[in-house]
Amino acid sequence: MHNIVAKAQLSPNVTRLDVVAPRIAQIRKPGQFVIVRRGEGAERIPLTIADADARAGTIALVIQSVGKSTQELVALEPGEAITDIAGPLGHPTELIESGRALCIGGGVGTAVVHPIAQGLHDRGVGVLSIIGGRSKEWVIFEQELGRLGEVTVCTDDGSYGRHGFVTDAAKDALAAGGIDIVYAVGPVPMMRAVVNLTKPLGVRTIVSLNPVMVDGTGMCGGCRVGVGGQTLFACVDGPEFDGHLVDFDLLMDRLSTYRDFEQQSLAACKEGACKIGLK
């Protein structure tokens, strides 16, 4: 059992849970994730470790509530517990040793960018972050990233920071030069757009993929992704890959596999079959 010690609402649909997981807190590296199972009957879902406090023995999980499973997770309150957390899983981020990195985060992906920026900052790499959301209230991790370097915030509606998409700001940053590597995490169309910018410039770009997963240890193959013409498993071969080689169409497509089920699950939930809000 993993007790929840703190909870914060970061945006209208993004929640941060700080959870006791001492071993993982101690050894996790940027880019790694955990598989979380809330309790009996719940799904196993992969979540990136957004932050960790090794001394307190806690890890931060940043969860976008989209379906029944994530809604039930974010309904948990401090003092309650998550039954199962396994990890840290996946390969750590490939961090450059020196130079300047552009870290781009869209929506909840910004939480995944955060530990990468931390890792880079710890090595003395210059970090420039561009993060975005629909409007001001959807922007997350601005302060945390601000401690690691310069941050440009973009909002789709112009309610805060720069008006427009993160790719617009990224275009300018890349044009200004001096970027050795780009890390981009967010919705698939955003990562694809970033890759389309950096590919002609030949700037190495790492993306973090979030396909459907069950076990997270290479056993099921549900998370297969196309990278450079090869089929790889995001859980054990990734979750981060060279964005210039990723087949984003395939990723988008496979992510839609269970869309009908998600609706069904939520519908059943509304009829009272679920544990959201139950104490």
Place this chain on the structure above:
Amino acid sequence: MTPKLSTKQRLQINRQKMTEQAPLIRNANFDEVNLGLPEKVALLEAERCLLCKDPKCITGCPVGVSIPRFIELLSQGNVAEAAHCLLNDNALPAVTGRVCPQETQCEIECIRGNKGLPVAIGYLERYVGDWARGHGNQQTLRLAPPSGKKVAVVGSGPGGLTAAGELAKYGHDVTVYEALHKPGGVLVYGIPEFRLPKSIVAEEVARLERAGVKIICNTVIGRTYTLPELREQFDAIFIANGAGLPVFMNVPGENLKGVYSANEYLTRVNLMAAYQFPRADTPVLKGQRIATVGGGNVAMDSARTAKRLGAESSIIVYRRTRKEMPARSEEIHHAEEEGLQFEFLVAPVEVLGNEKKWVTCLKCVRMQLGEPDASGRARPVVIPGSEFVLPCDVVVVAVGTRANPLLTATCPDLKLNKWGNIIVDDQSMTSLPGVFAGGDIVRGAATVILAMGDGKRAAKAMDDYLRRPAPVPNRAE
């Protein structure tokens, strides 16, 4: 006690039949297919054993169960002693009584098979194993005094559980690490409920825990802890993490929506209980026409599961004939009874999909059998111009698994063969002193009972290793 029967009388008894759920009822539920033998029938079947002086059946058993002995005790009506005898040789009789391929192991060696049908050793094992489950208090492990040694077991599948039980019996302090949230390995994620109820695995695990074995789930060795870290904490280690990486067909279209590895399909349904969706949260694509590719037990399990999930057609696509199928004959027979279709001598060459990238059919070729290959089975050869399409909306790929490199990659000193399987010596020891291995991570995909045999042998070797006097360190430098 019944008087002893003569050989002639024994020979007159016919092999008893297992009661089963009717095929067209069971193919719509997940309850167990085989219902076990009633006491009277079990005792009668036990009388069929000729109690050979030189029993061949034992030689066919990978864990060397004293088969005639436990059957004799059973036939005398002494089930408790029969259970004690059986459990002493085999830690999981209720499991192996259900999933072992007896027809190619113990029963094929049975002398009665030369003229008629062999003794139903599997049914009797199951009977006695189930009796022991119902009488748990009488069947606790008898433990040696504590040795003061700490051992770790990596993986809680059949190999790991067997080794853990044996090591506990020897008096060692045992910790089992499991990557998933529930112990049992393939017994819980792979083998379906209708063949092996999960409650049986849970009971076996509970029995080990009562004997002092610690089982720690959600711990991925190779990630949460590395093998070198375990070596610092334990006096010996047994690696039995299985052959968990699914093999795909490597044909175009395999990443379309609706194509599953058997591992994923079965894990969703068994471990995650997707057959209860939306009561359980994990979904699985049900499909109307499901094609399962492969001819082993895993293929049978997948295809029979598909039928139970409501598929109109569940089709097994296999490139050889029924005769070459590696599945247990009982599984094939059950699958046929349940209305599964078989496409023999057929091999997929491509998965085809619609504009939304959902599977619509398998493009296949017909095969004929040629010369025997390295495995001794006839090699299937493509018949030119035989291409055809098999309409389906879900494809389950059950063509095998291989070693998962998650653990071995964190320990470059551990010697592997070219397929990534761990190399062990005749004492089950790897290239690292004190680190032993067994089951599928050594053999490649095999069976529950072979993994259990490995677990048992390795535990003995580990006990010998742990009791050996420590070598005097050479400090010449």
